[in-house]
Amino acid sequence: MGGRDLSVGGGAPLDLSMMMKNCGHDRPLDSVFASAPSNSFLGPGAMVSFGAVGRDKGSGNSFYRSFEMHENGNKYLDDYFSQPEKKRRLSVDQVQFLERNFEVENKLEPERKLQLANELGLQPRQIAVWFQNRRARCKTKHLETEYETLHSSYTSLKMDYDCLLKENEKLKAEVLHLTHDAIAHDVEHASSGESDAKELSEAMPTSANEEHKVSKNEEQSSTKSDVTNEDSPRLRHEVHHSLFVESGESSHDFDPSKPVLSLHEEGCLNEELLQRAYVFPKTEDAYCHPHATSCGYGFSVEDHAFNFWSY
DNA sequence: TTGTGTTTTATTGCCTCC
DNA sequence: GGAGGCAATAAAACACAA
Helix, strand or coil, rough: CCCCCCCCCCCCCCHHHHHHHHHHCCCCHHHHHHHCCCCCCCCCCCCCCCCHHHHHHCCHHHHHHHHHHHHHHHHHHHHHCCCCCCCCCCHHHHHHHHHHHHHHHCCCHHHHHHHHHHHHHHHHHHHHHHHHHHHHHHHHHHHHHHHHHHHHHHHHHHHHHHHHHHHHHHHHHHHHHHHHHHHHHHHHHEEEEHHHHHHHHHHHCCCHHHHHHHHHHHHHHHCCCCCCCCHHHHHHHHHHHHHHHHCCCCCCCCCCCCCCHHHCCCCCCCCCHHHHCCCCCCCCCHHHHCCCCCCCCCCCCCCCCCCCCCC
């Protein structure tokens, strides 16, 4: 034991069970202890420590003083004090009393400590230790509750997250399916004749400075040109782009740097036409979305519905 | 009865505050 | 430097299943 430990000892350890048998008591000195203090808290289980008085020198304990006054010289007392330290639990009453005090204030002023020690017939050090351990238990309990709260919160968020994940996958699949349908539909139309391509070509601007002109055209007949409806290659490209490029996801079967392959490879539309298609300006008529951006076509980057997460 | 896990009491060492 | 708090730990007491 260290510097604080001023336990009484030095003698040869005694066999308590032997003492019990000799004394006729379950606990050799309990009967003596129980009658010693003047308070009602010292039950048979009251713990008496013979060490750990280093911090409470001179703080005195009525029980001990009383005990020493009346029983000093007793053989059993000498034997009991010379045995190695033995832990004994506090009685239920003592613990309840301490609990009530702990609820009032979980810290212990020296005066209060002495008062409690006197009332319970314990050493002030024992009171201090009890409060210290009680604070530790309290802290552990608090941490456990905090953990449970955080854990349930996490579980709830995780469930929401999983639901959104599924929803996201579902929507992605749906968009992909619709995009493929649209491409197929476009191929069909493109192969039906050059007249359509011509018409398309006329409807499309060749550069950004033609925006105004096109916008005008669109104002006049926004429904006439099929490049302004949802079947347009450009729209499909942008949808695809917004799906696979803006999300940071690699496009496995679609290269955004190239035009729509099926149209291009089949030669149904000339390259110029396709190139023009990519500089085709957005118009509100065509895409009608308050969040339309230069690259989003209604699918704002901030729009979580289309801002696909990469996991 | 015994082995094992949990709770309670107590100690030790370090740290902070006055 | 002493007092007191705290974390880590030891060890006794206790609970309980096999």
